[in-house]
Amino acid sequence: MAGETEENNSKQQDLDELTYIISHDLQEPLRMITSYVQLLNKRYSDKLDDNAREYINYAVDGSNRLKKMMDDLLTYSRIGRPVFNRVDVDPEETINSVKKHLKAKYPECENRIKFSALKQIKIRADKELLMKLIYNLVDNSFKFNKNKEPEIKILFDENDKEWLISVCDNGLGIEKEYHGKIFGIFQKLHNHSEYPGSGIGLAICEKIINKHKGSITIDSEPGKGSTFHVSIYKER
Structure with a gap:
């Protein structure tokens, strides 16, 4: 029973570590995507029709939502890390x-x-x-x-x-x-x-x-x- 508990704890630690790496390392490319989409809207907005501007807004909104999800996922993974001070x-x-x-x-x-x-x-x-x-x-x-x-x-x-x-x-x-x-x-x-x-x-x-x-x-x-x-x- 003790061995099974130890194995489960080890698997959870591995999962937390993987979650941390994924959510942390994806932050930079996501920032780049968001920045360039916003730059596209700023520089060429007057040359785009209403549909194109709407699509850009959808892309920015989706990027912001994904960033929020990754931030929360990062918080979630950090809770499982060893630092814990009662x-x-x-x-x-x-x-x-x-x-x-x-x-x-x-x-x-x-x-x-x-x-x-x-x-x-x-x-x-x-x-x-x-x-x-x-x-x-x-x-x-x-x-x-x-x-x-x-x-x-x-x-x-x-x-x-x-x-x-x-x-x-x-x-x-x-x-x-x-x-x-x-x-x-x-x-x-x-x-x-x-x-x-x-x-x-x-x-x-x-x-x-x-x-x-x-x-x-x-x-x-x-x-x-x-x-x-x-x-x-x-x-x-």
Whole structure:
């Protein structure tokens, strides 16, 4: 059993390394493609008809989407790399950092994110990864929310065995049959034009939690919002 686990870990490390190399090495040729397409549009736009300009816009949009996917894939692969530093993390400090990073994207986030902790706790976790986890979950809550007044509630708690985090929103909600699917890489339930994104944010969340030997699940119904439940097991 131990040998099988070691083999699986080795395969995962190989996959992470391959993903990192592919996503990193493809960045430069993609930048070149995007730059030359934009240059073509800038220099010869007045000589092109409407169809040609539209095709160029499609090419630029596709390049930008691919860059976003590769950036997220790079982030995903880096989570599996050896550097992992557990420290005592203050939940409130983490939430404030998340708000700061989200403010440009969602100016109303300061008043829409409600934080509470049932106890004065410190979570023993990788500080950067924990912030990335909360950021992705909150970003998801804002993105898939059509309410004029989005509400996101974040609760921290603990018991003898684990730290507990829940992120609850009043967004679109998800049908039960898709609850497992949403944690897959590049899995999207909505059209890109309506809800832009790479479809890897929740996969990153799951990998962060796996790195901490924890778990992440979702309770959700269409029209009733979603609640993500996260547990991080305490080291013994």
